Amino acid sequence: MESVVKDYAVKVIPNAETIRVEQCSNIIKVMFNSPAINGKANKAVLKVLTDHFKVKSRGISILKGEKSPMKIIRVDSVN
Numbered sequence: 001m002e003s004v005v006k007d008y009a010v011k012v013i014p015n016a017e018t019i020r021v022e023q024c025s026n027i028i029k030v031m032f033n034s035p036a037i038n039g040k041a042n043k044a045v046l047k048v049l050t051d052h053f054k055v056k057s058r059g060i061s062i063l064k065g066e067k068s069p070m071k072i073i074r075v076d077s078v079n
Contacts, residue, residue, distance in 0.1 A: 003078050007063065010049070010071045014041045021052045028073075042066060049073060 009027045016031035023029075034044035042062060050057050055077045065071035 003076055005074060005076045008073045008075065010045065010073045012036070012041055012045055012069045012071060014044070019048060021048060036069075039066075045071070045073075049075070053077065 011024075011027050011029045013029060013031040014034055014036040016033060019032045021028060021030055028049075030045050030048050032041075032044045032048055034040045046057065046060055046062070050060050053060065053075050055075060059076045059078075061074050061076075063072040063074050
């Protein structure tokens with residue numbers, strides 16, 4: 001099996017009414033209903049993107065921006 005690793009710029013929008021992922025030019029917007037308190041937003045972003053990219057939870061991680069709404073996310077998927 002071949003592993004494909006790709007990094008994405010992600011803008012996090014917490015406390016949204018709906019949970020969704022939007023591709024806007026070169027940034028992915030992730031909207032979800034969790035607050036940005038005590039790492040809850042980071043966990044929610046990883047869960048939403050895990051479902052979006054259809055990868056296992058160990059295949060996705062935050063490279064940069066753990067305390068910022070702008071993040072760099074790495075997705076490691078196996079083909």
